[in-house]
Amino acid sequence: MEDEALDPRADLMYGIEELQEARPGYDQAALYYDGKVPEVFTNARLRRALAAHRIDFDLNFAKTPVNAVTNRLKVASVTSPEPDVNDLISKIWQDNQLNIELPDLFRRAGEYGDAYLMVLPVEDDQGNVVRVEMFYNSPQTVRVIYDEENPRRKKFTIKRWCDGPYHRAELLYDDRTERWTTGANSRGDQPKDWIRWPADPEDPESWLLDGWGEQPVFHFRNDRPYGTPEHFGAFGPQNAVTKLQATHMGTVDYQGAPQRYALTETSTTDTSDLEPGDFDDDDWPLDENGRGPSDSGDDSSLKAGPGEMWLLRGYKAVGQFDAANPSVFLDPIMFNVRAMAQITETPLRMFDPQSSQRSGESYREEDGPFISKVENRQTSYGAALHEAFTFALRRLGVDDPVVTVDWVPARSVSTAEGWQTVKAKIEAGVPRRQALMEAGYRAEQVDAWLAGTDDAELQRRVDVLASLADSAQKLGAAQALGVITSDQVTALMSGAITDLEALAVTQEEG
DSSP: OHHHHHOTTHHHHHHHHHHHHHHHHHHHHHHHHHTOOOOSSOOHHHHHHHHHHTOOOOOOOTTHHHHHHHTTOOEEEEEOSSHHHHHHHHHHHHHTTHHHHHHHHHHHHHHHSEEEEEEEEEEOTTSOEEEEEEEEEOTTTEEEEEOSSOTTSEEEEEEEEEETTEEEEEEEOSSEEEEEEEOTTOOOOSGGGEEEOOSBTTBGGGGEEEOOSSOSEEEEESSSSSOOOTTGGGHHHHHHHHHHHHHHHHHHHHHHSOOEEEEEOTTOOOOOOOOOOSOOGGGSOOOTTSOOSSOOSOOOSOOOSTTOOOOOOSEEEEEEOOOOOTHHHHHHHHHHHHHHHHHHTOOGGGTOTTSOOOOHHHHHHHHHHHHHHHHHHHHHHHHHHHHHHHHHHHHTTOSSOOOEEEEOOSOOOOSHHHHHHHHHHHHTTOOHHHHHHHTTOOHHHHHHHHTTOOHHHHHHHHHHHHHHHHHHHHHHHHHHTTSSOHHHHHHHHHHHHHHHHHHHHHHHHO
16 A cells, blocks of 8 residues: 555556567467468568558468357356346346357357456436346457465456547446556656546546455456466467468469460570460559569460460470479368367367268267367356356345356257167166256256156156167168158158147146
């Protein structure tokens, strides 16, 4: 506190420094996710030609590890055992369109490694909180500074942004919020650049606002204290893919229009003014001296077509250079994609759906590290989301809210092999509830299924599901062999499912 008394801008300048140091890493992560990273060592002439026409041939595989995780992060429900609290949760969800906001938050957290959810209470004229606003903030402009003695405790949060010619900043503490601004066109690099920024121009003390007892900023991160982009391990392989693809595209012209050569006889002179190039400089961008990269002569006299005659004067032999073999580029591209999958713990089929055809159980084994990663994200993000809703409910008058965040399972059984495995576990003595939860179903789903269902009935249902999945697989194989059509398979499966649903309704009513 003595340091703050001596220099009230100490935390402000420290936070600004932290933001500036972290910003390049976040910018780089965004470039790789968006596929905007250029080729590392491109040929100067080819670079000019592509830049002049604003052409790129990017293959952006680096975003796949981010999207693969994000697509498995689906909040099933946020609930409370108290009906009134549930109503408040539903209102918060609808007011803030969290079905749209949360997927974007999770994607940004994967893209940058960090993302922030602001939860700001909104008061009426009497100072009563009537609602809360929840919205995403980028780690490029917001950063939580953690206490060095207790890294789990937030010391303060800085938010900095530009507002026309001004730089604005807010420092959020548990007990207060400080508002700062610079003068017009000031860079804000020095403490003297910053002055207090009153919320009410007529009240100079309104630069300091009361806090809420805790900071209204919630940190979604995949590591501590700060996260790492999900695709960080893909940066190197993506550089290689970009290089190979750009170089490959540079050789395509030679495959469509091969480079030729001609050998002349000794002591002969070709006085023709026709030069052998197929293209003139009009087909290429000019350099800074107004010269093109190819020859500047007329069109070639060697023209293919009916009645055309080729006149070769002074040449004893002609030929062409073979273009580079495409596999020289495509094979290394696939190697780097496989390396990317390995490094980021992302199944290869998410980069290339046609990479292999294996059994469902084989896929489950391959997905093991990836599913573990998704479940870790669910645990981490779920804790932050729980804190955010708890904070919001407290502001709305709920003293000790009890909140539960449930996720859609990262993996669930949907194949014949999977249901046969569930059946085998139950027959071996594994409790039915445990076997179904290991199959990827939520605890509340399993409890609802088991309520009022005896062991024999549950065993029958598992047997039916296993048989249905096995039949679907066999019908698919028959369709692939041409024994049965797709329409017939659909009709058979639809009829079977309809009959099972009708039977279940009859049993429940009886």
